[in-house]
Amino acid sequence: MNYYDLIKVGEKFLAKKKILRPKYESILLFSKINKINFNNYFTNGKKIVSKTQASIFLKKIILRGLGKPLSKIIGKKEFYSRDFFVNTHTLDPRPETELIIDFIKNFVENRLTPLKILDLGTGTGCIIISLFLELNKKINVTGDGVDISDDALKIAKKNARYHDLSDKINFFKSNWFSNVKNKFDIIVSNPPYIKKSEINFLPEEVKKFDPLISLCGGYDGLNPYRRIADKAKKYLEKDGFICVEVGNKQSSKVKKIFEVKKFTTVDVLEDLFNIERVIIFKNKI
Numbered sequence: 001m002n003y004y005d006l007i008k009v010g011e012k013f014l015a016k017k018k019i020l021r022p023k024y025e026s027i028l029l030f031s032k033i034n035k036i037n038f039n040n041y042f043t044n045g046k047k048i049v050s051k052t053q054a055s056i057f058l059k060k061i062i063l064r065g066l067g068k069p070l071s072k073i074i075g076k077k078e079f080y081s082r083d084f085f086v087n088t089h090t091l092d093p094r095p096e097t098e099l100i101i102d103f104i105k106n107f108v109e110n111r112l113t114p115l116k117i118l119d120l121g122t123g124t125g126c127i128i129i130s131l132f133l134e135l136n137k138k139i140n141v142t143g144d145g146v147d148i149s150d151d152a153l154k155i156a157k158k159n160a161r162y163h164d165l166s167d168k169i170n171f172f173k174s175n176w177f178s179n180v181k182n183k184f185d186i187i188v189s190n191p192p193y194i195k196k197s198e199i200n201f202l203p204e205e206v207k208k209f210d211p212l213i214s215l216c217g218g219y220d221g222l223n224p225y226r227r228i229a230d231k232a233k234k235y236l237e238k239d240g241f242i243c244v245e246v247g248n249k250q251s252s253k254v255k256k257i258f259e260v261k262k263f264t265t266v267d268v269l270e271d272l273f274n275i276e277r278v279i280i281f282k283n284k285i
């Protein structure tokens with residue numbers, strides 16, 4: 001069997017399973033597994049596949065047909081135009097989280113002094129790693145990424161190695177601030193914010209393949225914000241700021257949680273669907 005025929009088998013299977021772009025996904029899976037450029041498939045269609053190649057490919061096609069997300073099969077997901085390793089212990093980075101990177105890049109545009117960043121609930125490390133890669137060109141950045149999940153931390157460290165930042169970012173286990181020692185200029189967090197009662201209604205791909213600990217924010221989805229707002233003052237420099245992602249319709253409640261703890265809202269950013277998605281706070285003077 002050649003590349004073309006095998007990919008056709010994959011495409012037909014995915015189409016039967018109602019996957020939206022069966023041809024695209026079949027070619028993509030084949031090219032990722034065999035480490036060939038996506039477009040090479042078109043020029044190499046007549047090449048013969050080995051039995052091992054075919055069996056690896058078909059196993060992955062079956063997983064895709066069963067609803068496993070492409071990212072979790074390939075083991076990588078793009079965030080801010082870079083690849084990040086993912087697995088079943090990490091939340092797949094989402095495009096709306098990129099708003100945090102854009103905001104911080106703009107906010108510190110004219111800054112010359114070094115910057116200390118803390119990422120709470122770092123997961124794949126996509127936020128803090130992207131910030132380092134974007135900001136380090138101009139200023140000296142240091143920082144910590146913490147998570148309660150040892151398995152997620154393994155992936156964050158792998159991503160730091162992949163992006164050549166192993167010796168720059170400290171990743172360690174912490175229940176929010178429990179093991180954090182220093183003060184920071186910027187504290188970022190995309191905490192779990194789905195209400196417990198809504199978990200069952202999430203799309204299958206999310207519910208089955210993103211870890212519950214990365215999704216569930218307690219009975220009203222706001223517990224992590226309460227925990228963070230409660231302790232943040234101690235870990236934030238006087239003129240520092242906090243940047244958190246929030247879920248749909250949570251923004252006014254999250255503002256209240258932080259304002260009660262003597263923070264002021266600096267800005268609220270909307271995502272592409274006009275949902276208030278990221279809130280920035282600073283110390284109330």
Ligand SMILES: C[S@@+](CC[C@H](N)C(=O)[O-])C[C@H]1O[C@@H](n2cnc3c(N)ncnc32)[C@H](O)[C@@H]1O
Nearest residue numbers: 093121122123147148149175176190191192214
């Ligand atoms: C929504 S995910 C965000 C992951 C990543 N920062 C991103 O934006 O893609 C939330 C992360 O918070 C972590 N987490 C949940 N509870 C935590 C806690 N009590 N302390 C620290 N991290 C926690 C989860 O393990 C998960 O990695």
